[in-house]
Amino acid sequence: MLSIHDLHVRVGEAEIIKGLSLDLPAGEVHAVMGPNGAGKSTLAYALAGRPGYEVTGGSATYNGEDLLAMSPDQRSAKGVFLSFQYPLELPGVSGLSFLRTALNAQRKARGEDEVGAPAFLKLAREKAKALKIEFDMLRRPLNVGFSGGEKKRLEIFQMSLFSPRLLILDETDSGLDIDALKVVADGVNAARAPDRAMLIITHYQRLLDYIRPDRVHVLAAGRIAASGGPELAHELEREGYDKYATVPA
């Protein structure tokens, strides 16, 4: 589904991703782990098309298309969903009306019919209930005044609302207590499907106790330093990232 080859990404003057290659087939869940500053969030932003994250080399193919040639909203309409490490607050923008506008923008871009207000509210209520989100919270301006955990839960709520094909979860476990972590993990596990792939970016192995990955990749100094099965996450938890820090760039 997603094939990244020799990707180079520059932020400002600094090259952060330095020749990263990764294959993520449909139906699989891959974890990208790495120390702080390894380029984990940069990878997530580059795949989502954030301005200022300049791809200077390599390719990223998504379902046979050049992902890097698309604008961020086109990527979204094609099913790319990035759960932000720090979800943005949108003062004055009601959560529900924003989400309906966003959903319909995606549908419009795909040539699908818009979802009317009653159908949308029904859908939103169902998804909110499953994620133990108080519905009234969604009427408030999006993320404004929400706790870190609430914001993360709302990201997963949006994910389940949009039914994306490629999920990128950037440090979704940070700032979550154990109950919130379980709710989020349940939401992610429920989204596993043969036609859907997930990239879970995390510093700690903790989240992977709840979301079992098919593959684990170690990101160090801007490239994949090692790949393996789920046992690699446990090894990293035990031994840390030190041995990868010396890998020459």
Place this chain on the structure above:
Amino acid sequence: MSLASALKTGDVAELPSRRDEDWHWTDLRGLLRTVPPASPPGDAAALPAGPFDACAAETITFLNGRRLTGGGPVVVAAGAPRTIALRFISHTTDTAHHCALSIRLEPGTALTLLESYDGAGAAYVADVELDIRLGEGARLERIVLIDEAAEAIAVSTAEIELAAHATFAQTALTSGAKRQRFETRVRHGAHASARLDGVYLLDGERRGDLTSEVVHNHLGATTHQLTKGFVRGQARGVFQGRIIVNRGADGTDARMGHHALILSERAEVDAKPELEIYADDVSCSHGNTVGALDEEALFYMAQRGLPDAEARTLLTEAFVGEVVDRIEHEAARDIAREWVAERLRGAG
């Protein structure tokens, strides 16, 4: 020196110029070489629809400076609260007109004033002077929509006097003109309160100027002021807010905020917030920010599928929405919200 006296005397030297501190950014002298001839009466049978037509039982209309019905001051006497639509229509080109109106609220009365400016013509010069007095405990909410022609020069000035415990709330929304100025001067009574809000949405080469002066001479009065605006193209927004708290006006609570978005490189915002405080026991604050849309928020919205233009519109609408939401009159608030949305989406 004022536009009114220049129109009266025909002497351009009477026009306010950049040498007058309060007119520095809205120089009229430099724009007009001669005072234009007086405007024709206009066709009273062909008036454009007004924005508040559906909300008010009474309407007072001025066409090219002439009042179409009735005369004399508006007096709100004891009885049920009243809602009046007040329309100033300019339907002319290369001519000038002036008009004035007095409004009196007797003690304890309430009025909602739904004021609108329609520029149906082209390069006209229009001047409006309002003299509004609120008796003790009277309440006035004034909502103003300003839609002048792009080539017009339009000035509206209101003197507002509040007796003790009177309440005045104002929200003025403007789309500017060649030069457009909306000026409000408030004199507080004891324990009176004033909310003075403004929104400017300026595009193309338009300029809009929201100027106010509030004087606290007595105990315990409150002024809350919030103005927000955006400029794009080569537009220029001006905000001047002066609050004077004189000796003896203890217990004054004054807050002023002005926040602007500059959405293009050639657009400009000039802001002059001034607090002059001569009393001891007062609570005053002001905040002034000028910036661009939050790029991170725009990316977040794009990631959720919103095309860039739509995300920008939504963020801008939310930005000025904070001011519009403070309008108390429900129907007028909806109309103001729609007015903002139309202008944001219309000019894309």
